[in-house]
Amino acid sequence: MLDLVLPLECGGCGAPATRWCDACATELVVRPDEPHLISPRIDPGVPVFALGRYAGARRQAILALKEHGRGDLVTPLAGALATGMHRLLSWGMVDTPLTIVPAPTRRLAARRRGGDPVTRIATVAVAGHPDIGVVQALRMRALARDSVGLGSAAREHNIAGRVVLRRQRPHTDVVIVDDIVTTGATARESARMLRAAGLRVAGVLAVAAA
């Protein structure tokens, strides 16, 4: 129902009469050497990969999904994530069976935005892959402020100690998936908690690196 009342425009560039134009689709294509290994300021202790920079159509699509309820953009973002996962598998960076753990979002923020977008993207990305599951094993304690607009020190302080395990646990090696990796603070806390639970964290894969 929600889709019907949204104006028909590209979620990447605003072009009329299409939800996702060819130019934006091209921008999101995962090239043969991607995802790239990146070095966030705060080292999460595991390899961090990003499908591209947080800019242009990629940035607009992530924002439109998170802030403006553009659920139709889950499909192109999930397509890119799926290609990225295939690359990590073919490079031997990860192995199946594998569980994707979405990076935790502040629960209230996720609810307000129509469900956790990272979980939605990950779930669509691995649909049909029986050896790769998605388990929401982490949550962000309510104390954590939404990190939008915080600098790196404030962001790290905001996240420290506030990522907690949920009852549902993966039974395989784990890849943490996030929409945007900025300072690496969330990735580090997430990896730390999962390792403390005895899990092997193979790496982090983000749709965008800011």
Ligand SMILES: [Zn+2]
């Ligand atoms: Zn476009």
